[in-house]
Amino acid sequence: MSAAPAASLLGTDTLIQASYFVTAVLFIVGLKRMSSPVTARSGILWAGAGMLVATLVTFAYPGMSNYPLIGAAIVLGAALAWWTGKRVAMTNMPQMIALYNGMGGGAAAAIAAVELYRGGTEGYGAATLAVVGGLIGAVSFSGSAIAFGKLQGLIKRSFRFRGQQALNILLLAAALLHAVLLAGHFNDSPHVVTGLFVFALILGVSMTLPIGGADMPVVISLYNALTGLAVGLDGFVMHNAAMIVAGTVVGAAGTLLTQLMAKAMNRSLGNVLFSGFGDTGAGPVGSVTGSLKPIEASDVGVMLAFAQKVIVVPGYGMAVAQAQHKIWELCQLLIDRGVTVRFAIHPVAGRMPGHMNVLLAEAGVPYDLIADLDEINAEFETADVALIIGANDVVNPVARTEKSSPIYGMPILNADRARNVIVIKRGQGAGFSGIENALFYLDNTRMLYGDAQKAGAELIQAVKAAG
């Protein structure tokens, strides 16, 4: 940092450094609180206070100009993000996280670019950090943009061709070559800086395009960690302790979160990045025997009304039909009758781990009625009814038995062990992965065909009529 000789500036500098310290503490406390459902709400408020302190105090940073530009950019960026963030539907949350994360990566790349174009990185250390931070930030920026486009449905297909990995390696090599030229001060010309960012941006696009929609949450989480790392590296370049601490904490936390998500989806990170299972789903159709046995809503209503224990297994199909409110209304009726109701959430229910919990919370389901796979699986044997709504692959017993199936080995919810299984399903088609579901053909399974919202309304009437 430039050693400001004036005594008044020293006072300002101390204030700024102290404020950044407070911000770092608030961020860490906030993240800690966000990791438990009881304190999570206050966590984001703590972190938000930290961000406000850091932003305001930075206006007092010594030796700055361009204040109108800074103010305009903040107002414009914040207003756009506030407007979109308030409007987005809960089902579209994963792609919005990708979008905002990409913006952070772009900002980290922009900082590095300004410093490199300005020639503000003296010495090998600062130049190396700026170059690596810029490279990672740019990859995260363009990669997140592609992830957003795919989940939003703007990019419909996955682009795969022979030699794709070789192309990625070539792009990475080209970016690294420019990085070495800059970091070693062999060639500091603006053309080299431009080249570094062009190759990094293309690399982010070509890395992300072949990855299927189902794997995208893991990729978004990875880019989140990468943006954190880029911000931390930029912090070293700018001698900014708040950025170093916050960026590094997110880099480490994000890496762990990525691993946890990949594990929950029964995928390894390398598998996600370098193979294309994500949305192929052309697996062999298993040899399933038996028949589909339909049932009427009125019969299901009686079954539910006189049950001791009901376990609800919601899937993304329920969220698409916006049926979570109706289903919760049904469950409240059952609870009032003395029925024990639990919600069983598979780690990949919804579009990313934890997404279904958010969707249920939106409908008002208290989180202590919601159990994850490890907690609930032993309870299915004591349940009278397992009510499957819009879920398919996550309850397919084929994952336990058939080695040839693409979902073999994936942990599933043991819904087939409940005394009765009711499946609410729109039609007779196969699931997201295209695999036939053996659960639907079991002797204790009945199919209730129809839209989840309509079926929910019918079941409410049926339970009320059951007296």
Place this chain on the structure above:
Amino acid sequence: MTGIVALYIFMLAAFTGYEVIARVPVILHTPLMSGSNFVHGIVLVGAMVALGNAHTPLEKTIGFLGVLLAAGNAMGGYVVTERMLEMFKSSRAGRPRPGAH
């Protein structure tokens, strides 16, 4: 800040991030990812300083984009995280009516 002190900060911050997240339940994965996404919005202060020290039109343009994107990261991350966490309620805290949202 000398290099070795910076390295210590890096190491301790990395362990802190790891420990803070280590025992998080699956139900909070999405909000927590969103929350950590908000936290790296601190890139805003760096972008402000970078733009504040920019001189040529090129530097100013990139700096402006940087601040714009960073402000979007911070504000967007906050809004969506807050919206998600707002909905997490325990049944002991009083049961909300269905359909009320």
